[in-house]
Amino acid sequence: MQMKSSLLLISFIFLFHLGYSQNDTTIYYKANQKPALGKEDALAFTKIKKKSENECKFLYFGKKGERWIRSKHTRILTVENDSTIKILNQFTRNEYYKTFKPVGDYFYIKEYHKNGNLRIEGLSKSNIYNHWEGQVKRYFTSGELASISRYKNNQVRGNKNWLKNGKPFIDNIYTNVDVMPQFPGGELELKKYLTANLKYPQEAVEKRFYGDVYVSFVIDEDGSVVGTNISKSLNSDFDQEALRVVSGMPKWTAGKLDGKPVKVCYTVPIKFRMH
Structure with a gap:
């Protein structure tokens, strides 16, 4: 019962x-x-x-x-x-x-x-x-x-x-806003930027290592890329190269919530592949 x-x-x-x-x-x-x-x-x-x-x-x-x-x-x-x-x-x-x-x-x-x-x-x-x-x-x-x-x-x-x-x-970060931040030219241009600027670590080439590093970052109210950090690591060489490329991105168009610019968090996979 x-x-x-x-x-x-x-x-x-x-x-x-x-x-x-x-x-x-x-x-x-x-x-x-x-x-x-x-x-x-x-x-x-x-x-x-x-x-x-x-x-x-x-x-x-x-x-x-x-x-x-x-x-x-x-x-x-x-x-x-x-x-x-x-x-x-x-x-x-x-x-x-x-x-x-x-x-x-x-x-x-x-x-x-x-x-x-x-x-x-x-x-x-x-x-x-x-x-x-x-x-x-x-x-x-x-x-x-x-x-x-x-x-x-x-x-x-x-x-x-x-x-x-x-x-x-960084405080007061959002993940889902009315107008999401945008890389100059859009998602396709972001992929082109990453492909063009990524350098394969020499030791990884010699040992034929490959894989993905996930980098998190924040798009500030003025569109700047700040707060880059590794959310999923591969090894130190890959991690440092992924951070370098993401930190060097040009300003984005800032995200907006209720009509005001806000900080928005992003995570992108940086793919290391040998061709």
Whole structure:
């Protein structure tokens, strides 16, 4: 009888906080994760498909030009008990957990990295999908604090950021804005710039090394490229060359949110290939 009651509670929490009137639901977003009324008004949307009483699938879509592109990072959420949800990224096979605790009209959410370290924590209007309100903290896999953000109705209103070594980074960075920054001439010209300026490290040529380095950077309010750092390393020679090329990029057209220039974070793969 106790087990049956627990299952009913789990089912109730699951269905109620998704706002289900049927099996599936879709959540639409404008720039900066601002809730949108429908697809015609949105830049992204999340489709939540119910698989069973305690399991659902999250499908993510983003708009590129006039096309909707589906993300590879489909997630499966499984409600394990009345305070814990297991999350599986089907693309990376990364599995992690979130816990939730009712706090007034909200839930206090804690998500954990696979190694058990805290990943993110803060207040959300839903225990199933994250709709943030107030202060939200994010952490690196190693456990160090990565950022403290302020949210209002799921929209970022400001943030403080740190590097993995604990040093302060650039504050008030956005990832999704009304007008995204643009390299002079567009995406094709960016690819041409990277190809033309990238120099293959001599030692790597001799040893026939190849691979990708991921470089993160910020486009400042005036279009300058600042805050370059390695988000996925290959080796020191490749890393330094990737940083050199990205740091030397010309000014971009700055991104805008609510009509004002803002700092926007980017990550690009720098591909080292021998031809």
